[in-house]
Amino acid sequence: MAENQEPRIGVFICHCGTNIAGSLDVNAVMEYARSLPNVVVADEYQYMCSTPGQNKIIDAEKDYDLTGVVVAACSPRLHEPTFRTATAEGGLNKFRFEMANIRDQNSWVHMHDWEGATEKAKDQVRIAVAKARLLEDLQPKSVPVEHAAMVVGAGVGGMQAALDLANAGIKTYLVEKDPTIGGRMSQLDKTFPTLDCSQCILTPKMVDAGRHPNIILETYTEVENVEGYIGNFDITLRKKARGTRDGAEMVAAGLEGSGCNGCGDCASVCPVIKPNPFEMGMAPRKAIYIYHPQVMPLQYTIDFDACVKCGLCKDICGTEKNAIDLEMTDSLEKVKVGCVILATGYDLIPIEDKTEWGYRRYENVITGLEFERLICASGPTGGHLIRPSDGETPMKVGFVLCAGSRDNTGGVGKPYCSRFCCMYSLKHAHQIMEKIPGAVPYLFYMDIRSFGKMYEEFYYRIQNEGAKFIRGRVAAIEEDPITKNLYVQTEDTLLGRPVNVECNLVVLAAAIQPKPDAERIRQMFGVSKSQDGWYLEAHPKLNPCGTTTAGIFLAGVCQGPKDIPDTVAQAEGAASAASIPIHQGEVQLEPYFAQCVEDLCAGCGMCVPQCPYGALSLIQKDDRQVMTVTEAKCKGCGTCGGFCPGGAIRMQHFTSPQICAQIDSFLLNPLGGEE
Ligand SMILES: Cc1cc2nc3c(=O)[nH]c(=O)nc-3n(C[C@H](O)[C@H](O)[C@H](O)COP(=O)(O)OP(=O)(O)OC[C@H]3O[C@@H](n4cnc5c(N)ncnc54)[C@H](O)[C@@H]3O)c2cc1C
Numbered sequence: 001m002a003e004n005q006e007p008r009i010g011v012f013i014c015h016c017g018t019n020i021a022g023s024l025d026v027n028a029v030m031e032y033a034r035s036l037p038n039v040v041v042a043d044e045y046q047y048m049c050s051t052p053g054q055n056k057i058i059d060a061e062k063d064y065d066l067t068g069v070v071v072a073a074c075s076p077r078l079h080e081p082t083f084r085t086a087t088a089e090g091g092l093n094k095f096r097f098e099m100a101n102i103r104d105q106n107s108w109v110h111m112h113d114w115e116g117a118t119e120k121a122k123d124q125v126r127i128a129v130a131k132a133r134l135l136e137d138l139q140p141k142s143v144p145v146e147h148a149a150m151v152v153g154a155g156v157g158g159m160q161a162a163l164d165l166a167n168a169g170i171k172t173y174l175v176e177k178d179p180t181i182g183g184r185m186s187q188l189d190k191t192f193p194t195l196d197c198s199q200c201i202l203t204p205k206m207v208d209a210g211r212h213p214n215i216i217l218e219t220y221t222e223v224e225n226v227e228g229y230i231g232n233f234d235i236t237l238r239k240k241a242r243g244t245r246d247g248a249e250m251v252a253a254g255l256e257g258s259g260c261n262g263c264g265d266c267a268s269v270c271p272v273i274k275p276n277p278f279e280m281g282m283a284p285r286k287a288i289y290i291y292h293p294q295v296m297p298l299q300y301t302i303d304f305d306a307c308v309k310c311g312l313c314k315d316i317c318g319t320e321k322n323a324i325d326l327e328m329t330d331s332l333e334k335v336k337v338g339c340v341i342l343a344t345g346y347d348l349i350p351i352e353d354k355t356e357w358g359y360r361r362y363e364n365v366i367t368g369l370e371f372e373r374l375i376c377a378s379g380p381t382g383g384h385l386i387r388p389s390d391g392e393t394p395m396k397v398g399f400v401l402c403a404g405s406r407d408n409t410g411g412v413g414k415p416y417c418s419r420f421c422c423m424y425s426l427k428h429a430h431q432i433m434e435k436i437p438g439a440v441p442y443l444f445y446m447d448i449r450s451f452g453k454m455y456e457e458f459y460y461r462i463q464n465e466g467a468k469f470i471r472g473r474v475a476a477i478e479e480d481p482i483t484k485n486l487y488v489q490t491e492d493t494l495l496g497r498p499v500n501v502e503c504n505l506v507v508l509a510a511a512i513q514p515k516p517d518a519e520r521i522r523q524m525f526g527v528s529k530s531q532d533g534w535y536l537e538a539h540p541k542l543n544p545c546g547t548t549t550a551g552i553f554l555a556g557v558c559q560g561p562k563d564i565p566d567t568v569a570q571a572e573g574a575a576s577a578a579s580i581p582i583h584q585g586e587v588q589l590e591p592y593f594a595q596c597v598e599d600l601c602a603g604c605g606m607c608v609p610q611c612p613y614g615a616l617s618l619i620q621k622d623d624r625q626v627m628t629v630t631e632a633k634c635k636g637c638g639t640c641g642g643f644c645p646g647g648a649i650r651m652q653h654f655t656s657p658q659i660c661a662q663i664d665s666f667l668l669n670p671l672g673g674e675e
């Protein structure tokens with residue numbers, strides 16, 4: 001566009017089928033657009049996003065020598081990239097495009113107000129044109145991308161993502177805060193609906209992740225600090241003091257000895273006994289321990305909070321292995337990666353806080369995870385389902401579904417569906433009927449949600465096997481203090497009468513919630529959260545693995561409740577999305593950067609701490625200080641631009657004249673502001 005050339009704007013109004021055209025007068029809006037200053041062409045079309053719709057933009061740019069394009073249609077989140085591409089194909093800089101959202105912000109909310117919606121659409125178009133008159137050519141900035149990735153959390157989701165990245169040739173740090181990878185899935189006995197043994201399908205993945213040449217396992221490690229931006233994240237890891245070293249660590253530390261080989265001699269002499277959290281506290285472990293035989297890596301860990309430093313373990317380990325270091329302290333490690341996938345999983349809610357069900361008050365009320373360990377052949381009872389109070393085999397087992405899920409009463413309950421409890425309770429019902437001849441499961445449910453592939457069929461199967469289903473929310477559980485049997489009280493809403501079922505054991509399908517440190521991780525990586533605390537995806541339908549922070553992706557339950565198949569599918573999606581910029585080697589950033597107008601900058605530095613992304617700093621220029629912007633860190637939020645007392649900060653694509661023009665035009669001054 002030649003300097004001083006009068007702006008020439010093209011306006012295109014979309015019908016979006018009847019989404020827009022069914023609620024407002026598209027032709028009237030088009031006619032109005034034609035009357036606006038600098039509008040040289042206005043057109044309408046059924047679907048502007050279609051190829052013929054986009055061709056209208058491309059052709060008009062050439063036919064009318066346009067300097068700016070306005071499309072009045074749906075939301076920029078949905079189709080801004082589409083129309084920007086068309087704008088560029090027509091020969092204009094793609095940032096000379098402006099969108100008016102006359103669907104989501106107009107026809108959808110004023111569906112029954114034809115006149116009002118039409119007038120509002122005219123306002124929206126006028127405002128967009130006012131800005132389009134002042135749009136400038138902008139150039140995206142390219143930044144190089146480190147050929148490495150990090151996955152935080154090594155449950156089935158994190159492992160899958162790491163394996164996919166590694167198989168795509170990308171060096172991947174798999175960071176796990178526990179001493180072993182595997183996550184919750186390694187605690188499960190069988191998995192619905194196929195009933196395959198959980199460890200049998202998980203262990204090969206653990207071994208693959210442990211042995212893959214492109215995966216660097218960082219177990220017993222937490223993220224300490226994150227700096228940087230897509231392509232260049234500088235991450236500090238805290239490697240917690242494990243108290244032992246493996247062979248490689250021995251070599252790296254220049255120590256004599258072969259290191260820990262997982263023989264377990266140390267644990268056999270350790271005098272300290274603690275509950276094993278992997279077994280949900282139902283089995284003991286020593287102060288030096290592994291969680292279970294299939295751990296990866298097979299290396300012992302010292303719980304320094306419990307250790308009495310008697311040195312017995314060190315003595316028996318001997319000088320040949322020399323693996324134990326009772327004075328070991330945490331160490332920090334810095335790594336640089338291009339992209340990060342968060343896969344930090346979930347916890348059960350503290351179900352004891354829902355006191356009406358008596359968890360921790362009554363010995364024979366347990367959670368679903370405790371059931372998994374009790375029924376598992378490698379669990380604390382060798383797979384014999386016994387009730388905790390007396391070790392007897394329970395013949396009547398109650399399953400309380402939605403224990404804290406879909407619970408809008410506030411407090412510890414959660415309004416959302418935890419999505420796998422119905423299915424695992426059906427699985428548990430099957431397992432007791434299979435293992436204990438004559439045993440009867442009672443499922444107390446509100447709805448059975450068996451939404452997945454072959455899940456409904458699994459539900460029928462369990463019904464046919466003889467499980468009893470009682471539809472109603474359990475109001476209370478009371479214990480007979482002599483027999484320790486439990487009375488489960490509810491209203492059978494199908495029969496319309498109260499029921500009180502005597503059970504020998506009750507299993508609570510407790511709701512799930514984000515991990516306790518999910519908030520810390522979220523803030524470090526600059527990821528948003530949804531109302532219920534799970535990490536927020538960039539778009540629930542169109543970008544379910546991405547986040548609003550470029551280069552950070554999500555996999556598994558940390559983004560919201562989901563079962564193993566959905567976790568693995570999302571992990572594969574996240575790995576694929578993360579590998580794209582890494583393989584491209586560089587990314588283009590939207591050029592909505594803050595710019596310092598140095599002549600106006602007083603160098604006071606007041607803006608620097610205001611930036612939530614650490615994008616600003618002061619530099620020495622000639623004999624004075626001025627502010628400078630690290631463009632790759634700037635998210636264009638505008639905080640600094642609004643703050644600078646001297647008006648020295650200019651926000652590209654949202655300049656003061658552009659915004660003033662929009663405000664003026666809203667106040668019915670169609671000419672808008674001037675530069
Ligand atoms: C009782 C029960 C039975 C179930 N049965 C089935 C079933 O039969 N079939 C099925 O499909 N699903 C089942 N599920 C669901 C299944 O557990 C989840 O779908 C699956 O575990 C989700 O995997 P994930 O990787 O997202 O999370 P997780 O398994 O929770 O893994 C997350 C990992 O991240 C680590 N981590 C957390 N925070 C950090 C941090 N800050 N830094 C580093 N690491 C961190 C954790 O230690 C953990 O290893 C069941 C769930 C329960 C409760």
Ligand code: SF4
Pocket residue numbers: 596600601602603604605606607608626627643644645646647648649
């Ligand atoms: S940009 Fe504004 S707030 Fe920042 S140093 Fe310069 S004058 Fe101060």
Ligand code: SF4
Pocket residue numbers: 593594610611612613614615616629633634635636637638639640641
């Ligand atoms: S626009 Fe926002 S992100 Fe960019 S420098 Fe200013 S405050 Fe920081």
